[in-house]
Amino acid sequence: MTGRVIVITSGKGGVGKTTTSANIGTALAKAGQKVILIDTDIGLRNLDLLLGLENRIVYTIVDVVEGRCKLKQALVKDKKNPNLCLLAAAQTRDKSAVNEEQIKTICEELKEENDFILVDCPAGIEQGFQTAVAAATEAIVVTTPEMSAVRDADRIIGLLEAKEEIESYKLLLNRVRPNLIKSNDMMSVDDVVDILSCELIGIIPEDTGVITSTNKGEPIVNDEKSLAGQAYSNVALRITGEEVPFLDLSEPKSPIAKLIAEVKKFFAGLLGKE
Amino acid sequence: MTKGFIEDGFIIDLGNANGTAEIIDELGNILEMAEAKNKQICLKLGAVDLKQSQLLSIKALINAMGSALAFVDTNSELTELSANNLGIIISKLSNEIEVTEDEETGSVEPETEEEVSEEEVFKGELITDKIDLTDEAEQIEEAENDEQKTEEENSVQSKELELEISKLPTLYLRQTLRSGSTISYDGNIVIIGDVHPGSEVIAKGDITIWGVLGGIAHAGARGNDFAKIRALKINAIQLRISGFYARRPDTLNIPFIQKTYEFTPEEARVVNKEIAVYKVNE
Numbered sequence: 001m002t003g004r005v006i007v008i009t010s011g012k013g014g015v016g017k018t019t020t021s022a023n024i025g026t027a028l029a030k031a032g033q034k035v036i037l038i039d040t041d042i043g044l045r046n047l048d049l050l051l052g053l054e055n056r057i058v059y060t061i062v063d064v065v066e067g068r069c070k071l072k073q074a075l076v077k078d079k080k081n082p083n084l085c086l087l088a089a090a091q092t093r094d095k096s097a098v099n100e101e102q103i104k105t106i107c108e109e110l111k112e113e114n115d116f117i118l119v120d121c122p123a124g125i126e127q128g129f130q131t132a133v134a135a136a137t138e139a140i141v142v143t144t145p146e147m148s149a150v151r152d153a154d155r156i157i158g159l160l161e162a163k164e165e166i167e168s169y170k171l172l173l174n175r176v177r178p179n180l181i182k183s184n185d186m187m188s189v190d191d192v193v194d195i196l197s198c199e200l201i202g203i204i205p206e207d208t209g210v211i212t213s214t215n216k217g218e219p220i221v222n223d224e225k226s227l228a229g230q231a232y233s234n235v236a237l238r239i240t241g242e243e244v245p246f247l248d249l250s251e252p253k254s255p256i257a258k259l260i261a262e263v264k265k266f267f268a269g270l271l272g273k274e
Numbered sequence: 275m276t277k278g279f280i281e282d283g284f285i286i287d288l289g290n291a292n293g294t295a296e297i298i299d300e301l302g303n304i305l306e307m308a309e310a311k312n313k314q315i316c317l318k319l320g321a322v323d324l325k326q327s328q329l330l331s332i333k334a335l336i337n338a339m340g341s342a343l344a345f346v347d348t349n350s351e352l353t354e355l356s357a358n359n360l361g362i363i364i365s366k367l368s369n370e371i372e373v374t375e376d377e378e379t380g381s382v383e384p385e386t387e388e389e390v391s392e393e394e395v396f397k398g399e400l401i402t403d404k405i406d407l408t409d410e411a412e413q414i415e416e417a418e419n420d421e422q423k424t425e426e427e428n429s430v431q432s433k434e435l436e437l438e439i440s441k442l443p444t445l446y447l448r449q450t451l452r453s454g455s456t457i458s459y460d461g462n463i464v465i466i467g468d469v470h471p472g473s474e475v476i477a478k479g480d481i482t483i484w485g486v487l488g489g490i491a492h493a494g495a496r497g498n499d500f501a502k503i504r505a506l507k508i509n510a511i512q513l514r515i516s517g518f519y520a521r522r523p524d525t526l527n528i529p530f531i532q533k534t535y536e537f538t539p540e541e542a543r544v545v546n547k548e549i550a551v552y553k554v555n556e
Contacts, residue, residue: 151453154470158452195470197450 003036003111006118006239007136009160011152013123015144016174019210020232021120022050026219027236029084033115036075038087038106040132041122042097045089052079052217053086062090065102071109080222095127100134107135116239125159133160139169140201145176145187150195157198170201172235177206178250202235204228205249281441283344284313289320294328298335305339314344321349326356333362436500442479451475451489458495471511477501490514499544506537513542513549520549
């Protein structure tokens with residue numbers, strides 16, 4: 001088998017690349033795929049925190065690259081899912097520690113025994129970004145529906161388009177708030193897709209559960225009641241080729257919330273406002 | 275030959291031909307086209323070897339068909355020697371316009387599909403210094419259409435500038451410029467695609483965008499007030515023509531401005547020392 005190397009990038013910081021990487025990786029592993037997650041944000045590593053694997057890291061990608069250990073020794077198995085392994089970044093170095101050739105060698109080796117290699121890219125367009133995309137053939141561009149993030153995503157897509165090795169790139173819209181979209185305070189999904197001219201692979205709603213899950217070190221896909229978790233699982237299915245319709249995010253999920261929504265609509269109708 | 279461009283230039287690339295007979299044949303076909311008449315032919319010969327007599331017959335053919343041989347671009351020593359003996363100028367084609375030969379019709383059209391990334395300012399550019407938009411701070415205080423003339427004009431010079439634009443070579447791109455891309459060219463620029471905010475198009479001549487112009491366009495960048503900027507929809511962050519510049523109103527600075535629900539073809543030109551935007555029929 002040859003694994004697929006997918007880079008998860010955005011340009012803008014803080015839009016949810018690491019959260020996306022952790023959750024898609026976990027979802028794919030739960031579905032039976034063999035997944036390696038690589039954190040290339042050297043010096044500011046976070047992927048290990050999101051997976052709750054910080055305590056288990058002995059060797060990092062920099063140790064591999066500098067020959068202090070074998071690649072296999074640096075792979076940390078996930079707590080719950082043996083299909084998922086993490087190749088952590090070093091916290092004590094910076095992004096100059098790993099270059100394009102080195103990551104290509106690592107990915108070549110990992111491709112032989114794994115189905116997916118997800119590369120979590122750091123923010124920016126400098127060496128960190130160049131290293132992260134060097135071995136990838138596909139990309140997921142993460143953005144939020146805000147002008148600054150969209151502008152940066154546009155830049156990143158331009159850079160990806162210029163790389164011949166990247167055969168396809170898809171858009172993942174994160175932290176979407178349907179009620180703000182309805183009141184026209186936030187760009188809609190169509191607006192963003194229009195501006196970026198990029199195919200959509202997922203829409204993840206804003207979910208405060210993500211904050212707790214980060215702090216606990218448990219990706220939100222493990223929470224079956226979370227809408228964001230479901231959305232991430234759907235993204236994983238789409239990556240493997242399944243056609244999954246996008247979730248209807250405007251529908252409130254609990255019966256009480258549905259009831260409240262109905263009552264609100266009723267009164268709004270009475271008052272003539274709709 | 276000093277770097278520059280040829281007025282009325284016409285590039286013919288015969289680098290892939292085998293032998294003089296094929297060259298003469300193809301050349302004959304090309305020169306019969308109306309577009310090739312009365313032009314300065316820039317002949318790209320690649321590695322083809324031409325004896326003096328062969329090169330002379332090619333030159334004669336060009337003359338007979340109503341054009342003139344401006345220079346040859348050759349990698350072959352023999353051809354170079356022949357050209358020197360005949361007094362034909364040798365030069366390198368310095369811009370990257372690739373001449374593709376259309377197999378069916380035998381026509382030659384300058385076309386380039388260069389990918390542009392942010393490092394790769396298009397190699398055709400000969401603009402190394404931008405026109406100074408002086409006293410920007412002061413201008414920001416003034417109304418939307420500001421002006422800054424940097425040189426005096428008399429009517430003869432302005433006539434020349436007006437005509438110059440149609441004689442400039444044109445760069446033709448079929449791609450959308452994403453944020454961060456820059457295209458600059460010493461000629462006119464035509465882009466089939468959109469220009470996203472964050473990208474720049476800089477031209478010595480006109481700029482024509484067959485799409486939405488959202489970024490910055492600078493026409494007449496070497497000081498030609500008669501250059502124009504056209505687009506199917508002008509939503510530009512800034513329009514610059516020669517030394518004048520105009521910015522879009524602050525109230526329009528919302529994200530959605532990049533999208534458009536309908537195209538309204540418009541042209542921006544300098545009128546009474548200001549940049550004004552006209553709908554195409556005006």
